[in-house]
Amino acid sequence: MISLPKIWEILTTKFHVFMQGVGTTVELALFTVVLGSILGLMVAVFRHTQFLPLRWLMNAYVAFIRGTPLLVQVLMIVYGLPQMGLRLPRMTLCIIALVINSGAYMAELIRAGLQSVEKGQEEAADSLGMNGYQKMRYVILPQAIKVTLPAMGNEFIAIIKESSVLYAVGVYELTYQANKLSSVNYRYLETMIVAALIYFALTYTMTRLLGLLERRMRRSENSVV
Amino acid sequence: MKTASSEVKNVVDSGSSTEVLVQVRGLYKNFGKLEVLKDINLNVHKSDVLVLIGPSGSGKSTLLRSINLLEKPTAGQILFEGNDLTQASRKELCRLRERMGMVFQQFNLFPHLKVKDNITVSPRKVKSVSPAEAEEKAKNLLTRVGLLDKWNEYPSRLSGGQKQRVAIVRALAMDPDMMLFDEPTSALDPEMVGEVLDVMKALAADGMTMMVVTHEMRFARQVADYVLFIDDGQIVEAGPPDQIFDHPQQKRTQDFLNKVL
Ligand SMILES: Nc1ncnc2c1ncn2[C@@H]1O[C@H](COP(=O)(O)OP(=O)(O)OP(=O)(O)O)[C@@H](O)[C@H]1O
Ligand SMILES: [Mg+2]
Numbered sequence: 001m002i003s004l005p006k007i008w009e010i011l012t013t014k015f016h017v018f019m020q021g022v023g024t025t026v027e028l029a030l031f032t033v034v035l036g037s038i039l040g041l042m043v044a045v046f047r048h049t050q051f052l053p054l055r056w057l058m059n060a061y062v063a064f065i066r067g068t069p070l071l072v073q074v075l076m077i078v079y080g081l082p083q084m085g086l087r088l089p090r091m092t093l094c095i096i097a098l099v100i101n102s103g104a105y106m107a108e109l110i111r112a113g114l115q116s117v118e119k120g121q122e123e124a125a126d127s128l129g130m131n132g133y134q135k136m137r138y139v140i141l142p143q144a145i146k147v148t149l150p151a152m153g154n155e156f157i158a159i160i161k162e163s164s165v166l167y168a169v170g171v172y173e174l175t176y177q178a179n180k181l182s183s184v185n186y187r188y189l190e191t192m193i194v195a196a197l198i199y200f201a202l203t204y205t206m207t208r209l210l211g212l213l214e215r216r217m218r219r220s221e222n223s224v225v
Numbered sequence: 226m227k228t229a230s231s232e233v234k235n236v237v238d239s240g241s242s243t244e245v246l247v248q249v250r251g252l253y254k255n256f257g258k259l260e261v262l263k264d265i266n267l268n269v270h271k272s273d274v275l276v277l278i279g280p281s282g283s284g285k286s287t288l289l290r291s292i293n294l295l296e297k298p299t300a301g302q303i304l305f306e307g308n309d310l311t312q313a314s315r316k317e318l319c320r321l322r323e324r325m326g327m328v329f330q331q332f333n334l335f336p337h338l339k340v341k342d343n344i345t346v347s348p349r350k351v352k353s354v355s356p357a358e359a360e361e362k363a364k365n366l367l368t369r370v371g372l373l374d375k376w377n378e379y380p381s382r383l384s385g386g387q388k389q390r391v392a393i394v395r396a397l398a399m400d401p402d403m404m405l406f407d408e409p410t411s412a413l414d415p416e417m418v419g420e421v422l423d424v425m426k427a428l429a430a431d432g433m434t435m436m437v438v439t440h441e442m443r444f445a446r447q448v449a450d451y452v453l454f455i456d457d458g459q460i461v462e463a464g465p466p467d468q469i470f471d472h473p474q475q476k477r478t479q480d481f482l483n484k485v486l
Pocket of ligand 1: 256259261279280281282283284285286287288
């Protein structure tokens with residue numbers, strides 16, 4: 001039987017334990033979304049260049065990440081890198097794994113954004129004598145990013161949820177904390193309900209914030225065309 | 226009287242006594258199997274205004290876009306002040322394009338930049354002009370086209386005619402030696418055509434070298450030093466406007482003018 005008072009009790013008495021997990025989860029997600037965006041941006045731009053080997057490499061990276069489970073990638077990085085002699089803090093390894101994963105998805109989003117920029121924009125930049133870098137930096141990328149931003153917000157929300165796989169490698173994020181608690185209090189259902197509610201509060205707040213931001217952005221330049 | 230074939234073989238020359246700015250030699254352009262330009266030979270003299278007319282699909286845009294290498298020729302040379310654009314390195318091509326402004330049918334303003342930044346971004350980034358200097362020049366040019374009050378607006382807030390005038394200013398801000406116009410008034414509501422043509426007339430009167438693809442025959446007659454009638458990828462007939470409009474020699478020119486005039 002689910003016990004509602006028990007849920008309340010777990011939430012209130014163990015609040016600090018959950019909050020510790022929330023802190024780690026948010027930290028992971030923030031690092032990942034920022035670094036993942038940068039990586040994704042670089043990959044997307046490289047996939048745009050004329051230099052074929054680089055393009056192939058980037059395509060292979062994106063295909064591999066999208067075609068394999070996140071948990072497998074995490075295990076490969078978190079245990080694999082130290083095995084290769086790269087001794088880094090567990091948290092750092094986890095961020096590396098998440099960034100490598102998220103970078104591929106971000107690259108796809110940004111690529112779609114780049115493709116949405118009209119051909120005439122590139123021609124105008126060309127006709128003004130801009131070189132490849134200037135064209136990308138001042139004309140194409142700003143427009144592509146604007147189009148991609150909402151999707152990147154969704155990716156941030158996805159990262160918050162997906163970072164829960166890291167409980168498998170013993171990082172004290174929210175799912176790990178909840179799992180640890182329930183193995184002591186044997187109230188798996190109630191404890192996980194609390195964890196789920198906290199995840200939901202996080203993602204729901206983010207969704208609303210991003211929606212607000214998007215509306216403000218749209219208002220400030222009265223539709224891009 | 227010249228026959229069509231001898232006309233095609235010769236270099237069409239805009240004829241002024243000023244020096245030659247652009248030389249097109251043996252220009253061919255194919256899109257796959259489609260031959261769009263066939264052996265174009267053309268001299269454009271400094272300060273001349275060339276107007277390109279011809280039926281839809283005849284290759285006018287392709288010819289214009291070949292001049293600044295937005296279209297890469299299949300064969301032939303484009304010489305700008307003696308430099309062959311088809312042989313230029315990427316860097317040289319950028320330097321040469323700086324000196325050829327282009328105005329597009331669809332304006333192609335940068336929607337994410339305010340009018341002032343649309344105009345100043347390339348002088349600043351491409352030519353390393355100081356922000357203050359770039360802005361002063363932009364303001365002068367905007368004043369000339371009567372749009373200084375739009376300085377801080379985004380393009381989406383402008384009418385079509387205003388957008389096109391800003392686009393012309395954006396090109397002029399690079400101090401080009403030549404301007405290319407591809408149907409600059411075709412996307413405009415009729416009441417806005419005049420304001421853009423007026424700017425172009427003023428530019429022509431100022432001595433700017435111009436190549437203009439247009440369907441505005443009145444404008445062509447008024448402003449052109451030289452009119453090229455293009456059909457099926459060739460310059461079928463060329464000459465001063467009164468000759469082309471009043472005494473066309475070629476049957477194809479006559480048929481075309483009968484349809485549009
Ligand atoms: N990128 C392209 N790929 C394939 N075919 C093209 C391309 N650009 C132009 N063409 C073809 O080349 C021919 C000439 O096109 P172009 O745009 O130069 O004609 P135009 O004289 O400017 O016509 P319009 O008056 O309609 O603008 C047309 O048959 C067109 O379909
Ligand atoms: Mg055309």
